[in-house]
Amino acid sequence: MIVVRPSNIVRHLEQLMVSKQWSDVTSLVQESEIHTHWLISAVRSLLLYETLEASTTNSVVRIGDMKAVVLRAILHFVYTDELVPVNETVVAREMLAAACRFRLERMKAMCENLLAHLLSKDNAMSTLELAL
DSSP, X not given: OOOOOOOOHHHHHHHHHHHOTTOOEEEEETXXXXXXXXXXXXXXXXXXXXXXXXXXXXXXXXXXXXXXXXXHHHHHHHHHSSOOOOXXXXXXXXXXXXXXXXXXXHHXXXXXXXXXXXXXXXXXXXXXXXXX
C-alpha cells in the first residue's frame, strides 16, 4: 500500500492569495489595495467576478460599499473555503451580508453558525433584527 499525503491545494491557494503573485486585478477598498485573480473569483463566485469586472478601470476595482476587512474575509473564503477567525459580531454580520450578496452559500451557513456562537444578551436584539 502506498501512503498518499493529504492534499495541500488549500495551502497553495492561500499562499497565492497572500503573495499577490500573478494577480491580475487590484481592488481599492477604504484606501487599501487588495490583489486577487480574475479566474479564481469567477470559478468560486460569478457574482463576485461580475462585481469586480463591472467596477474595473485598467484592472483596478473601486469598491465603496464594503469594508476592507470584509472583502479580505470574502477573498480568504474564496481561496481557502474557510472563514477567517472573527470574534466581533459586527464583522460577522457584514461577512454574512457579503456572503449573501455574492451567493456564497457555504460561507453564508458558516457565518450564521458563527453569529449563533457569538450570540450574547448584549447583541441578541440586533442579531434578531438582522435575521428579519
